[in-house]
Amino acid sequence: MPVSLLDGIRDAGLEFFHLPAAEKLKHANRDDAGEFQPEGYGIDRVDTDGQVLDWCDRLYLTVQPEEERRMQFWPARPASLVGLLHEYALGSEQVARRVLRAMARVLGFGEGFFLGHVGEKGGTYARFTYYPPCPRPDLVYGLKPHTDNSVVTVLLLDRDVGGLQVLLRGPGPGRWVDVPVLARDELLVVVGEEMEIMSNAVFRAPTHRVVTSGRERMSLVLFYQPEPHKDLQPAEELVSEDRPAIYRRLKAKTFGDGFWDAFALGERTIDFLNIKVDDKEHGGGLVTSAPA
Numbered sequence: 591m592p593v594s595l596l597d598g599i600r601d602a603g604l605e606f607f608h609l610p611a612a613e614k615l616k617h618a619n620r621d622d623a624g625e626f627q628p629e630g631y632g633i634d635r636v637d638t639d640g641q642v643l644d645w646c647d648r649l650y651l652t653v654q655p656e657e658e659r660r661m662q663f664w665p666a667r668p669a670s671l672v673g674l675l676h677e678y679a680l681g682s683e684q685v686a687r688r689v690l691r692a693m694a695r696v697l698g699f700g701e702g703f704f705l706g707h708v709g710e711k712g713g714t715y716a717r718f719t720y721y722p723p724c725p726r727p728d729l730v731y732g733l734k735p736h737t738d739n740s741v742v743t744v745l746l747l748d749r750d751v752g753g754l755q756v757l758l759r760g761p762g763p764g765r766w767v768d769v770p771v772l773a774r775d776e777l778l779v780v781v782g783e784e785m786e787i788m789s790n791a792v793f794r795a796p797t798h799r800v801v802t803s804g805r806e807r808m809s810l811v812l813f814y815q816p817e818p819h820k821d822l823q824p825a826e827e828l829v830s831e832d833r834p835a836i837y838r839r840l841k842a843k844t845f846g847d848g849f850w851d852a853f854a855l856g857e858r859t860i861d862f863l864n865i866k867v868d869d870k871e872h873g874g875g876l877v878t879s880a881p882a
């Protein structure tokens with residue numbers, strides 16, 4: 591994608607978050623009764639007083655299938671944003687598809703293997719996240735540790751300000767590593783939990799978080815999810831006696847719905863929905879050495 595498009599959507603997103611609250615709230619993530627629903631502008635769902643809160647505002651939009659877009663949530667200002675997001679989504683989709691084809695090839699499958707499991711009408715959701723300058727970065731996360739609700743996620747990071755960190759797994763508790771500020775035309779692709787399930791944990795969803803700083807930051811992330819009626823399960827081709835299925839089958843919709851509850855609690859959806867097959871079900875065996 592041309593740098594002008596990437597910078598254009600970055601600038602338009604930032605301009606939206608800089609608007610007066612009243613203007614942004616025209617697209618608020620509330621239904622007619624004032625109740626929380628995910629789509630639109632606001633903060634993520636808060637379920638309990640004890641919940642870890644994030645130092646960010648976000649704008650969450652259904653992008654694909656196109657006929658499911660709810661344009662009342664798409665910003666009227668800046669006027670360029672709708673067109674830019676549409677164009678960006680077309681480019682981002684090509685990136686996601688290329689990566690999914692490559693991931694299939696790596697496993698020795700036909701290129702369309704994962705694309706077939708996602709389906710022609712898979713869901714794409716955009717999340718613009720704005721992290722205001724934070725006076726106490728030592729105390730506050732921009733976004734708490736999580737794994738993504740996606741097969742893959744395509745991230746367009748802030749042009750100038752870092753903050754995204756990925757957890758390198760142990761021994762021990764592991765170590766947080768900074769994702770550097772990328773070149774202006776670079777995107778980052780992250781594996782989500784749905785790919786972890788489909789690949790029987792050959793591909794793992796990395797835990798990541800965003801730390802705050804004294805500088806504002808914005809990212810635009812597109813999550814790619816399977817059609818809701820699709821079964822989500824370890825690919826038969828990746829299951830054997832030596833490597834039994836690590837996850838139980840469930841509907842993509844069940845998984846997607848469970849994500850919001852899990853995210854509020856700061857848990858992985860896989861754990862929250864308890865879809866890991868435990869050792870006993872395999873009669874012990876190799877699953878103990880499979881990734882946690």
Ligand SMILES: O=C(O)CCC(=O)C(=O)O
Nearest residue numbers: 717719738754800809811
């Ligand atoms: O802001 C970022 O760099 C990452 C955001 C993120 O991880 C997410 O929206 O899931």
Ligand SMILES: [Fe+2]
Nearest residue numbers: 736737738798
């Ligand atoms: Fe994420």
